[in-house]
Amino acid sequence: KNEVEQSPQNLTAQEGEFITINCSYSVGISALHWLQQHPGGGIVSLFMLSSGKKKHGRLIATINIQEKHSSLHITASHPRDSAVYICAVQPGGGIQGAQKLVFGQGTRLTINP
Amino acid sequence: AAGVIQSPRHLIKEKRETATLKCYPIPRHDTVYWYQQGPGQDPQFLISFYEKMQSDKGSIPDRFSAQQFSDYHSELNMSSLELGDSALYFCASSLAGIAQETQYFGPGTRLLVL
Numbered sequence: 016k017n018e019v020e021q022s023p024q025n026l027t028a029q030e031g032e033f034i035t036i037n038c039s040y041s042v043g044i045s046a047l048h049w050l051q052q053h054p055g056g057g058i059v060s061l062f063m064l065s066s067g068k069k070k071h072g073r074l075i076a077t078i079n080i081q082e083k084h085s086s087l088h089i090t091a092s093h094p095r096d097s098a099v100y101i102c103a104v105q106p107g108g109g110i111q112g113a114q115k116l117v118f119g120q121g122t123r124l125t126i127n128p
Numbered sequence: 129a130a131g132v133i134q135s136p137r138h139l140i141k142e143k144r145e146t147a148t149l150k151c152y153p154i155p156r157h158d159t160v161y162w163y164q165q166g167p168g169q170d171p172q173f174l175i176s177f178y179e180k181m182q183s184d185k186g187s188i189p190d191r192f193s194a195q196q197f198s199d200y201h202s203e204l205n206m207s208s209l210e211l212g213d214s215a216l217y218f219c220a221s222s223l224a225g226i227a228q229e230t231q232y233f234g235p236g237t238r239l240l241v242l
């Protein structure tokens with residue numbers, strides 16, 4: 016079993032729909048990241064969370080540390096949101112300055128016009 | 129604002145050749161991470177450096193080595209390349225501190241081994 020599990024693995028929706036992507040993890044963490052990867056490879060960091068909720072434009076990320084669960088929401092989805100969304104965690108502890116990421120398998124989101 | 133720079137962006141090599149990938153972190157960032165993403169795979173952590181010292185090691189083959197230089201840029205050296213080394217290699221940088229730090233990713237180097 017992977018330390019970081021995402022669901023769904025693939026999601027297709029119509030423009031304007033509200034999107035939710037879920038992430039569950041099994042290890043203690045110091046932070047959780049939501050990343051976006053477009054075709055062609057580049058990774059963009061969307062959010063880093065250690066508690067509560069963060070909002071940036073149409074994107075909202077929440078985390079429940081007790082339940083080891085995070086969600087990424089996209090409101091008023093648009094075709095340009097089509098990408099792979101990756102949940103990644105920084106395992107707790109470790110040497111300061113060495114916070115490697117453990118990645119989920121990604122959710123491939125396709126928004127149709 | 130300056131981002132993480134990786135070079136080259138694309139690289140084609142033959143089996144048993146060597147390759148060197150370079151990563152230039154965001155100015156003043158002191159920590160560099162290397163990740164490997166095979167076709168259709170999750171990124172996997174390879175190795176990290178903090179203040180020019182190796183700070184953590186993941187699933188990096190013995191054929192690979194890396195270092196961080198005095199200007200904080202890092203190089204990943206890959207020898208005796210195998211077909212399975214074909215992947216997207218990401219570098220990320222961060223600024224170490226007491227609080228959690230965001231990692232900023234470079235665009236990646238796509239390596240194809242023929």
